[in-house]
Amino acid sequence: MAKITFIEHDGTPHCIEVADGTSLMQGAVSHNVPGIEADCGGAMTCGTCLVSIPPEWLEKAGRRSDEEAQMLQFLGCAADNVRLSCQLIASPDLDGLCVHVPESQG
Amino acid sequence: MSDLTIPPELFAPVWNPASYKHREAVEDIFTTLRRDYPLAKVEVPGYDPHWVVTKYKDVREVSRLDEIFHSGDVSKTPVSKMAEQMLKDYSGGQPHIFRTLVHMDKPDHTEYRNVLKDIFMPQSIATLESSVRETVRGYIDRMAQKTECDFADEFAMLYPLEVICNLIGLPKEHHAIMLRLTQWFLSYADPDLCRPGSKLDDPEHQVRTWQIVYDEIKAYYDPVIADRQAHPRQDVASLIANGKINGKPMDERGMISYFVIASTAGHDTTAATMGNTMWILARNPELLARMKADPKLIPGFVEESIRISTPPMAFIRSATQDYELSGRQIRKGDRLYVSYLSANKDEEVFDDPFAFKPDRTPNRHIGFSYGSHICLGQHLARLEMRVLWEELIPRLESLEMAGEGKWQESEFVCGPKSVPIRYTMK
Numbered sequence: 461m462a463k464i465t466f467i468e469h470d471g472t473p474h475c476i477e478v479a480d481g482t483s484l485m486q487g488a489v490s491h492n493v494p495g496i497e498a499d500c501g502g503a504m505t506c507g508t509c510l511v512s513i514p515p516e517w518l519e520k521a522g523r524r525s526d527e528e529a530q531m532l533q534f535l536g537c538a539a540d541n542v543r544l545s546c547q548l549i550a551s552p553d554l555d556g557l558c559v560h561v562p563e564s565q566g
Numbered sequence: 567m568s569d570l571t572i573p574p575e576l577f578a579p580v581w582n583p584a585s586y587k588h589r590e591a592v593e594d595i596f597t598t599l600r601r602d603y604p605l606a607k608v609e610v611p612g613y614d615p616h617w618v619v620t621k622y623k624d625v626r627e628v629s630r631l632d633e634i635f636h637s638g639d640v641s642k643t644p645v646s647k648m649a650e651q652m653l654k655d656y657s658g659g660q661p662h663i664f665r666t667l668v669h670m671d672k673p674d675h676t677e678y679r680n681v682l683k684d685i686f687m688p689q690s691i692a693t694l695e696s697s698v699r700e701t702v703r704g705y706i707d708r709m710a711q712k713t714e715c716d717f718a719d720e721f722a723m724l725y726p727l728e729v730i731c732n733l734i735g736l737p738k739e740h741h742a743i744m745l746r747l748t749q750w751f752l753s754y755a756d757p758d759l760c761r762p763g764s765k766l767d768d769p770e771h772q773v774r775t776w777q778i779v780y781d782e783i784k785a786y787y788d789p790v791i792a793d794r795q796a797h798p799r800q801d802v803a804s805l806i807a808n809g810k811i812n813g814k815p816m817d818e819r820g821m822i823s824y825f826v827i828a829s830t831a832g833h834d835t836t837a838a839t840m841g842n843t844m845w846i847l848a849r850n851p852e853l854l855a856r857m858k859a860d861p862k863l864i865p866g867f868v869e870e871s872i873r874i875s876t877p878p879m880a881f882i883r884s885a886t887q888d889y890e891l892s893g894r895q896i897r898k899g900d901r902l903y904v905s906y907l908s909a910n911k912d913e914e915v916f917d918d919p920f921a922f923k924p925d926r927t928p929n930r931h932i933g934f935s936y937g938s939h940i941c942l943g944q945h946l947a948r949l950e951m952r953v954l955w956e957e958l959i960p961r962l963e964s965l966e967m968a969g970e971g972k973w974q975e976s977e978f979v980c981g982p983k984s985v986p987i988r989y990t991m992k
């Protein structure tokens with residue numbers, strides 16, 4: 461179980477618990493976090509589940525796969541700290557993580 | 567207080583293909599349902615009872631929960647109990663003749679979808695832009711040699727067909743065969759488009775026709791498959807013909823159905839959206855003027871055209887467990903008729919839902935569905951439509967209808983079959 465806070469682009473925080481082994485996107489969608497649209501349900505084809513994470517958490521969040529990196533590049537999100545939340549899997553390591561939902565998904 | 571059962575006579579036209587000659591009347595039924603029966607059951611005589619899911623929020627929830635609401639256990643489109651039994655007899659136990667991606671659930675669905683996943687990723691579709699643009703320019707140049715045409719029949723049906731057939735790897739001289747087979751499969755209930763000899767008032771005959779069309783499609787694709795297995799090329803046909811499911815080759819019905827979904831889903835839907843959008847433009851000179859003045863609106867125009875047109879109008883799902891949806895108790899085994907057509911006009915989500923607004927923001931329509939079954943071709947469809955309007959709108963100097971447009975008679979994928987227009991072009 462990880463406690464994750466999603467912060468909307470207008471600053472509204474949503475603190476939710478995400479079960480280990482499921483994605484942050486799944487957690488956000490089942491708690492109706494605004495801005496995580498996740499059209500493709502995690503198939504990594506839509507790019508509507510973007511979040512940015514603080515640099516100090518990058519290592520714990522794990523590396524992006526090549527596919528994810530390509531998708532992000534296509535979306536014009538080259539910055540290291542932008543991720544597809546459907547590819548971030550909850551574990552005790554991520555407990556306390558706070559992510560931002562970009563304005564483009566507002 | 568909203569009611570739990572929909573009077574069958576209110577709902578029955580929704581499942582009658584002939585009703586779609588006047589699609590506005592069907593849209594009106596859904597407006598009533600959203601108000602009085604947002605999530606309720608209907609029992610149409612001869613059919614199993616179905617929940618009718620009309621609200622945007624519920625449609626998204628059902629689509630997203632793909633393990634609770636299965637796609638493959640019952641027929642995807644409304645068929646009578648008798649017809650469903652026949653489908654099972656023909657297909658060896660499944661409630662459908664074709665077993666395509668839309669008829670599958672996890673884990674098979676993921677395996678099958680992976681076969682074409684990469685080629686439909688937005689970044690690979692983007693590489694097709696210049697060739698798609700060239701294709702559409704050919705159609706526009708031919709259109710410019712005349713001052714009248716039937717945009718549905720002469721343009722919208724053909725251009726996406728050419729794009730998808732090129733991508734699959736089918737030679738130009740076979741595109742017409744593909745068009746015919748698609749129409750026989752999808753527009754089986756339209757007197758102008760169905761397979762000759764179909765008996766429209768006889769549902770059992772329809773099932774037999776589907777099986778005949780299956781055999782015809784198989785006869786067409788068998789040599790293509792053999793060729794691509796012997797000499798793989800850089801095309802979708804080679805990917806399907808050599809596709810592996812759990813490390814093994816696909817079975818016959820799976821492979822033929824894959825070709826069917828790639829070729830049919832890839833053009834009828836896009837054609838319907840383009841045809842309908844031209845119809846709207848031809849009746850709205852202010853909209854055309856606005857689009858000419860501000861081409862930056864084109865991507866929003868495309869999204870709005872999909873929302874308004876919603877060509878695949880609904881799919882049926884069935885519950886694998888009990889589930890409470892918006893305060894209603896859905897029981898294991900219940901069937902749900904999930905209406906994208908209704909969700910895309912939900913007044914709680916889309917302000918003034920029947921108005922065409924190219925600058926609607928946000929426009930989170932559900933025309934491509936949602937969740938793991940979201941349209942595989944969505945990025946291609948957007949590309950085809952964006953380049954069409956980018957190339958065509960600046961050249962159109964005047965535009966009007968040259969007669970009455972006509973809707974297809976189909977309760978499944980629906981768009982106009984005729985959009986006669988008169989125009990002048992640069």
Ligand code: HEM
Nearest residue numbers: 667668831832835836839878933934935939941942943947
């Ligand atoms: C405006 C154009 C289009 C619209 C509105 C549209 C709509 C849809 C919808 C609503 C579904 C969902 C099925 C479900 O929920 O079970 C779907 C699935 C699909 N579409 Fe499209 N489509 C369009 C164009 C295309 C194109 C150009 C292709 C290209 C090959 C395509 C290929 C597919 C495929 C393969 C599926 C099955 C996906 C699955 O079940 O996993 N579509 N489409």
Ligand code: FES
Nearest residue numbers: 502504506507546
């Ligand atoms: S949910 Fe579609 S890319 Fe993450």
